[in-house]
Amino acid sequence: MSTRWYPIYQKGNPQLRIFLPNFWMKLVAPDFRQPESVVQFHCSMEMTKTDIQNYLTKIYNIDIVKVRTRIALGRFVKEPQRQYIMKLDDVKVAYVTLPKDQKFTFPDLFPKDKKNTTIKDGEKSLEDMKNSFKNYLDRNKERPGMPNWYTI
Amino acid sequence: MSLIRLNPQSCVRLVRICYHGKRDYSAVTQSEECSEIPQYPQIYDVSPKGKIKTKHERFHQEIQNLNTVEEKLMKINMPRYYGWRCVNVCESSIPYNAELMAQYSTRTHIVKEPGLPKYYDRIISSDKLDAAVQQVKKRIEDVILFEHISHKKYKELELIDAEDHKAAVDSMGDKLVGQINRIILATLSSESPHLLEAQVDYEPRIEAFWWSGGMWPPKYIVNRKKKTYLAKYAEDLVDRRIQYHGTPTLQLRHEFPLNEIVSLSESENPDFIVPEFRYDPRVIGYNLKEFHGTNIPGFWPGDKNEFGIMSYHRRGHIDARKSSFKDENEALDVQAVFASYSWLLSQACYQGFSTFNDLTYPLVTQTVISNGQLWSFYAYQLNTTVMHSEYADENPRRNLCWKTGPLKLFETIADGKLVGFNDDVLKELIKFYGNTPQKRNGVNMTPYLGDDEKRVADIKDSEKREWLEKHYKHMVSNRPRHRQREEIDWWERIYKIYFNTRFMDSKRKQWEFGKTHSSRRYDDHAPEYIPKVLRPGGPKSKIKFRKTYYP
Numbered sequence: 001m002s003t004r005w006y007p008i009y010q011k012g013n014p015q016l017r018i019f020l021p022n023f024w025m026k027l028v029a030p031d032f033r034q035p036e037s038v039v040q041f042h043c044s045m046e047m048t049k050t051d052i053q054n055y056l057t058k059i060y061n062i063d064i065v066k067v068r069t070r071i072a073l074g075r076f077v078k079e080p081q082r083q084y085i086m087k088l089d090d091v092k093v094a095y096v097t098l099p100k101d102q103k104f105t106f107p108d109l110f111p112k113d114k115k116n117t118t119i120k121d122g123e124k125s126l127e128d129m130k131n132s133f134k135n136y137l138d139r140n141k142e143r144p145g146m147p148n149w150y151t152i
Numbered sequence: 153m154s155l156i157r158l159n160p161q162s163c164v165r166l167v168r169i170c171y172h173g174k175r176d177y178s179a180v181t182q183s184e185e186c187s188e189i190p191q192y193p194q195i196y197d198v199s200p201k202g203k204i205k206t207k208h209e210r211f212h213q214e215i216q217n218l219n220t221v222e223e224k225l226m227k228i229n230m231p232r233y234y235g236w237r238c239v240n241v242c243e244s245s246i247p248y249n250a251e252l253m254a255q256y257s258t259r260t261h262i263v264k265e266p267g268l269p270k271y272y273d274r275i276i277s278s279d280k281l282d283a284a285v286q287q288v289k290k291r292i293e294d295v296i297l298f299e300h301i302s303h304k305k306y307k308e309l310e311l312i313d314a315e316d317h318k319a320a321v322d323s324m325g326d327k328l329v330g331q332i333n334r335i336i337l338a339t340l341s342s343e344s345p346h347l348l349e350a351q352v353d354y355e356p357r358i359e360a361f362w363w364s365g366g367m368w369p370p371k372y373i374v375n376r377k378k379k380t381y382l383a384k385y386a387e388d389l390v391d392r393r394i395q396y397h398g399t400p401t402l403q404l405r406h407e408f409p410l411n412e413i414v415s416l417s418e419s420e421n422p423d424f425i426v427p428e429f430r431y432d433p434r435v436i437g438y439n440l441k442e443f444h445g446t447n448i449p450g451f452w453p454g455d456k457n458e459f460g461i462m463s464y465h466r467r468g469h470i471d472a473r474k475s476s477f478k479d480e481n482e483a484l485d486v487q488a489v490f491a492s493y494s495w496l497l498s499q500a501c502y503q504g505f506s507t508f509n510d511l512t513y514p515l516v517t518q519t520v521i522s523n524g525q526l527w528s529f530y531a532y533q534l535n536t537t538v539m540h541s542e543y544a545d546e547n548p549r550r551n552l553c554w555k556t557g558p559l560k561l562f563e564t565i566a567d568g569k570l571v572g573f574n575d576d577v578l579k580e581l582i583k584f585y586g587n588t589p590q591k592r593n594g595v596n597m598t599p600y601l602g603d604d605e606k607r608v609a610d611i612k613d614s615e616k617r618e619w620l621e622k623h624y625k626h627m628v629s630n631r632p633r634h635r636q637r638e639e640i641d642w643w644e645r646i647y648k649i650y651f652n653t654r655f656m657d658s659k660r661k662q663w664e665f666g667k668t669h670s671s672r673r674y675d676d677h678a679p680e681y682i683p684k685v686l687r688p689g690g691p692k693s694k695i696k697f698r699k700t701y702y703p
Contacts (some may be wrong), residue, residue, distance in 0.1 A: 005647075038435060
């Protein structure tokens with residue numbers, strides 16, 4: 001049940017044309033590995049499992065088999081300036097199970113497409129040099145002072 | 153000399169050294185001590201992973217070396233005071249989309265073609281089968297009618313809760329299954345004498361505990377490992393422990409096991425594909441709970457009839473499932489796979505095998521899921537019980553399950569008469585009863601049990617025997633432990649664990665010294681005190697505490 005109520009009908013105009021309950025659902029990337037038929041949402045704290053099911057079936061016409069919810073505890077963080085400890089808000093997480101044959105994969109919102117960016121020759125050789133020096137350091141980190149000709 | 157004055161024994165030692173010390177020489181001997189092929193001690197893998205593996209293998213070896221069944225079963229639980237954190241699998245609560253998890257966590261291949269294996273065609277000739285059906289058919293029809301009428305009467309008298317549909321279906325199924333079993337046993341036991349010897353258990357307690365590997369690690373384990381020297385292995389697959397609880401309507405068991413359907417080597421056929429399910433079982437709705445692992449096939453160790461013939465299970469929970477699931481057949485498969493595997497595993501444990509020591513011969517059971525009208529038949533062969541850590545993917549053996557799918561024994565009851573009675577269903581059932589258990593000749597049934605001591609009851613030392621008996625039963629009762637878990641308050645969590653703001657506080661609680669409740673062993677408790685009057689050596693005796701015999 002939304003905390004906003006649809007107003008009781010009163011005679012006369014203007015009538016209420018739009019009613020917006022304070023229900024919201026946010027599709028989020030899954031926190032851990034889940035079957036492809038399970039979709040994760042964050043939603044408003046007042047929503048129950050039935051509300052979530054109604055929201056998705058009535059508005060978006062989604063077939064739903066089962067809804068599981070939990071309230072995720074907000075993190076504790078230090079205030080950066082004054083160093084006191086605060087708690088971030090809790091959030092209600094909903095795991096919506098679709099029928100087995102339906103799949104949903106969370107889209108890659110910010111793809112790192114490296115192929116299109118052309119690397120200049122100078123940059124490339126610099127990168128190679130950096131890498132080879134890093135490899136050299138890694139190789140020798142456990143034997144300091146060993147001359148470099150010692151290894152084949 | 154002052155040394156000699158203090159300790160006369162050192163004088164003796166000195167004399168020995170002075171007089172005989174230099175006379176030590178070795179005689180020339182033939183090299184009998186040297187074998188032709190040099191034998192070196194085992195080389196252990198000292199990598200971080202290798203060390204952990206060696207530690208686990210030593211634990212598994214210790215379990216194998218124990219003599220008695222009860223000690224083996226207790227040993228598995230010794231590392232945890234409060235029990236293992238297990239996936240809690242109940243027979244009658246099956247989540248949606250659980251069939252992959254059921255198959256993977258038991259390494260079961262369900263044969264796709266419906267129908268029992270061809271082995272069952274050889275059990276009983278078709279003439280005999282028809283004759284047997286004719287013998288029992290009339291009486292079974294009468295029983296079904298009688299039970300339905302009395303059920304109706306009970307409903308009218310409001311002796312049955314009309315709201316609780318599941319309980320009504322289950323009670324009806326229990327009555328019908330009990331009656332049908334009684335009729336078949338009474339009628340067919342003259343021709344199949346093994347039915348006379350069979351033991352019938354009503355509502356037995358079936359529990360099984362096993363380790364299943366090859367699962368993706370949960371997030372908190374990855375994060376924890378990343379902070380340690382195991383960071384390289386943080387994403388490695390992990391084991392999960394699974395505890396099953398079930399209550400069949402009734403089960404039949406016998407002194408000898410059923411014959412194998414396929415041989416052990418055949419079960420390694422790569423065509424028997426087991427689907428993968430590496431997710432955390434919580435993603436489909438299972439929960440985790442702490443249990444002492446228990447393996448109980450409905451009787452205690454030492455019972456003569458220790459191999460199952462068949463078990464009947466309830467299906468009231470299928471009707472109580474959410475209407476949106478629409479997966480009746482899959483749920484039945486899940487129930488049958490878990491029930492059959494668990495019953496056979498616990499039987500195997502009573503033969504000295506465990507989830508760490510693999511079977512040396514296959515075991516077979518027959519599972520029926522029924523409410524009186526709908527009957528599903530499953531034949532299950534247990535080929536392996538080892539599926540932890542690296543065996544998760546390397547073990548080539550597969551457990552096998554054949555199924556018929558739900559079949560209707562009759563269509564409806566109209567005007568006090570049965571309509572559409574199906575003889576074929578009865579034939580399948582009679583085939584199960586006709587499957588005769590036989591002694592496995594030339595097979596050592598208990599290779600990992602002691603020669604004389606196979607159960608605790610065989611132990612000669614009466615004190616040890618009684619102690620083990622009492623403490624084994626207490627362990628598998630899963631009562632809460634005497635010491636409660638130490639609680640960490642929220643203020644401690646926030647101001648001491650998440651942020652170290654109170655570093656000047658004195659440490660008072662156990663967790664502040666790094667002792668978690670998971671690191672506490674089962675035997676980590678004060679021994680039992682003996683009052684002075686009861687001490688065996690008299691009241692002045694210094695033996696204050698009773699002995700413990702933890703394996």
